[in-house]
Amino acid sequence: MLDIDCDIVGGDWDETVDWQALATGAVAATLRNAGFEALVAGEGDLVEVAVRLTDDSEIQQLNRDFRAIDKPTNVLSFPMHEPEALADILGHEGMDVLLGDIAIALETVTREAADKGIPITHHVTHLVVHGTLHLLGMDHLEDEEAIAMEALETRILAGMGIADPYGGPDGAAPAADRR
Numbered sequence: 001m002l003d004i005d006c007d008i009v010g011g012d013w014d015e016t017v018d019w020q021a022l023a024t025g026a027v028a029a030t031l032r033n034a035g036f037e038a039l040v041a042g043e044g045d046l047v048e049v050a051v052r053l054t055d056d057s058e059i060q061q062l063n064r065d066f067r068a069i070d071k072p073t074n075v076l077s078f079p080m081h082e083p084e085a086l087a088d089i090l091g092h093e094g095m096d097v098l099l100g101d102i103a104i105a106l107e108t109v110t111r112e113a114a115d116k117g118i119p120i121t122h123h124v125t126h127l128v129v130h131g132t133l134h135l136l137g138m139d140h141l142e143d144e145e146a147i148a149m150e151a152l153e154t155r156i157l158a159g160m161g162i163a164d165p166y167g168g169p170d171g172a173a174p175a176a177d178r179r
Contacts, residue, residue, distance in 0.1 A: 002028060002040060003048045011055035011106030017121060023051040025160065026128035033156045034136055046096040049135065051128060052103040059105035074108045075127040077101070083137025102131035118163070126165045129156050 006023040013019065027049050028040045036047075056072035064070040066078070079100040081089055089097055104127050113123040130153055140146035154164045 001046050002031070003046055004051065005048065006051040006053065008053045010058050011053065013053050013106055014120075019051075019053060019124075022121060022125055023049075023128050026125045027051075027132050029156050029160055030129050030132040030136075033152060033159070034133065034138075036136075048096070048098045049132065050098075050101040051131075052101060054103055054105055056105045056107040059103055059108070062103055072105050072108050074105060074112060075131050076103045077131040077134035078103075079135045079137070086137055099132075100135040102128060102135070104128070104131075116165075118165075122157075122162045123165075125160065125162055126153065126157055129153050 002024065004020070004024040004027050006020040008015075008019065031037070031040050031047075059074075059076060060070065060072040062076055063073050066076070077100060080098050081100075104124060109123050109127065110120055113120040116123070130149075133149055133152065138145070138149045138152070140149045150166050154166060157163070157165065
């Protein structure tokens with residue numbers, strides 16, 4: 001069973017958007033497509049993810065404090081478990097699991113969505129999917145990892161009716177060149 005806690009803690013997020021439903025849908029779709037269907041079906045364990053909608057100022061502070069990069073970014077993920085241990089943790093019945101936290105910065109995602117000509121809701125959905133994959137242990141530091149992660153993101157988003165955020169097969173740059 002999923003428990004997604006989506007809170008607006010900074011920035012002027014559009015309160016007419018149901019960010020809670022958006023985050024819940026994105027996390028559920030990610031878990032289903034990453035091999036964790038039972039967690040979405042409401043059977044067994046409680047799986048928690050916290051989504052923090054904030055502003056560039058806070059995300060810059062988090063980025064500086066946890067990654068030693070003193071600038072804002074669009075999304076940060078804070079997994080609670082090492083990837084190697086996650087499958088074992090999720091495999092134990094009756095165990096509630098906090099997967100981790102995802103923080104998203106309003107000004108950066110607004111600017112990026114405008115640059116791409118896409119709705120902010122589509123971009124935020126993509127970033128929640130991306131962040132959830134990080135919570136599940138995926139990464140994009142190596143070319144092969146980046147290609148696999150981007151392909152999975154694209155498939156998840158397509159299932160939600162959202163276009164390929166990486167440009168699709170129309171001659172877009174290889175994954176390694178887009179990081």
